[in-house]
Amino acid sequence: MAEMNNNAVKAGPGEPLLKVEDLEVVYTSRQEVVQAVNHINFEVRRGETLGIVGETGAGKTTTAYSIMRILPDRTAKILNGKIIYEGEDLLTLPENVMRNTIRGEKIAIIFQDPMSALNPIMRIGDQIAEALKYHNKEDLTPEQISEKVDQTLELVGIQKGRRYDYPHQLSGGMKQRVVIAIALVCEPELIIADEPTTALDVTIQAQVLAMIDELRETLGTALILITHDLGIVAQMCDNVAIMYAGEIIENGTVEDIYSGKMQHPYTTGLFGSLPDLEKKTDRLSPIDGLMPDPTDLPKGCKFNPRCPRCMDICREQTPPEIVDGTHRVACHLYAGMGQAAKAAEQVKEEA
Numbered sequence: 176m177a178e179m180n181n182n183a184v185k186a187g188p189g190e191p192l193l194k195v196e197d198l199e200v201v202y203t204s205r206q207e208v209v210q211a212v213n214h215i216n217f218e219v220r221r222g223e224t225l226g227i228v229g230e231t232g233a234g235k236t237t238t239a240y241s242i243m244r245i246l247p248d249r250t251a252k253i254l255n256g257k258i259i260y261e262g263e264d265l266l267t268l269p270e271n272v273m274r275n276t277i278r279g280e281k282i283a284i285i286f287q288d289p290m291s292a293l294n295p296i297m298r299i300g301d302q303i304a305e306a307l308k309y310h311n312k313e314d315l316t317p318e319q320i321s322e323k324v325d326q327t328l329e330l331v332g333i334q335k336g337r338r339y340d341y342p343h344q345l346s347g348g349m350k351q352r353v354v355i356a357i358a359l360v361c362e363p364e365l366i367i368a369d370e371p372t373t374a375l376d377v378t379i380q381a382q383v384l385a386m387i388d389e390l391r392e393t394l395g396t397a398l399i400l401i402t403h404d405l406g407i408v409a410q411m412c413d414n415v416a417i418m419y420a421g422e423i424i425e426n427g428t429v430e431d432i433y434s435g436k437m438q439h440p441y442t443t444g445l446f447g448s449l450p451d452l453e454k455k456t457d458r459l460s461p462i463d464g465l466m467p468d469p470t471d472l473p474k475g476c477k478f479n480p481r482c483p484r485c486m487d488i489c490r491e492q493t494p495p496e497i498v499d500g501t502h503r504v505a506c507h508l509y510a511g512m513g514q515a516a517k518a519a520e521q522v523k524e525e526a
């Protein structure tokens with residue numbers, strides 16, 4: 176499950192597939208430093224789905240690009256942290272090792288916009304085959320590659336005869352299916368889906384998501400699903416990490432987050448802005464205010480200027496991380512609660 180702890184890791188049986196530790200990423204532009212990701216920690220186990228949820232600008236995509244090591248060279252800088260994949264820190268690997276053995280082969284990414292992810296002047300079958308040829312670890316013959324392209328197209332619900340089509344001959348949903356086919360063809364252990372349905376019509380969003388979920392289950396692939404939609408998370412994820420202003424402010428199992436117990440006020444705000452089909456309301460309740468300027472983050476809790484429950488301490492001190500079983504929340508409201516408080520009470524009772 177997703178964790179916010181900061182202990183060093185060693186590879187070994189039962190270790191998570193991916194462990195992100197104390198990751199800090201900044202973008203620099205002229206005189207400004209944008210604090211995009213601020214010391215986040217989480218992990219993903221084999222076959223598990225982690226939903227990373229938050230508004231635009233929360234640092235979700237920067238986190239994904241850091242894992243893939245595809246951040247823009249000139250402006251982005253990973254200042255701190257480790258990204259441990261199968262016991263190895265991806266941040267220490269040479270670029271050619273990333274390109275040849277990790278990116279596309281072990282970890283694949285599905286981008287938001289299928290149109291910019293596909294080559295407009297290349298037939299879709301060739302684009303799928305290209306990924307396979309590049310990572311041809313099984314020494315497949317050209318015929319076997321061709322057969323695998325057909326199989327992968329059918330797996331994502333596209334007739335194999337369409338392999339000769341160019342991207343512009345396909346609908347938005349079909350293009351995204353091709354992007355998913357490219358991600359799947361090398362049978363990666365982990366897929367990062369970065370808002371995979373944002374660019375699609377509402378009518379086909381559900382189809383594409385259902386397909387990703389089905390494929391993930393059939394192939395046993397772990398999935399990091401980046402989204403701002405809590406409804407999608409409830410349907411597809413085992414664990415959830417809520418991001419705000421570059422930090423993970425709450426995480427846990429889906430049950431932890433949806434139970435409403437020890438809920439971070441930002442998470443409460445996200446739930447409040449969802450339409451409730453059982454209640455007749457004239458207006459939704461959005462979270463007041465805007466995400467803070469990432470070049471000038473507020474002191475104390477980063478959510479304090481928008482928080483309806485803000486206290487004096489919130490403007491001064493970084494909130495403590497309260498842990499209760501699999502549930503972690505960073506908020507002053509719950510200071511003195513959680514596992515540590517329970518353990519202290521038990522010690523007192525026993526004394």
Ligand code: SF4
Nearest residue numbers: 476479482489506507
């Ligand atoms: Fe609100 Fe304070 Fe909790 Fe931040 S720490 S979410 S400001 S109550």
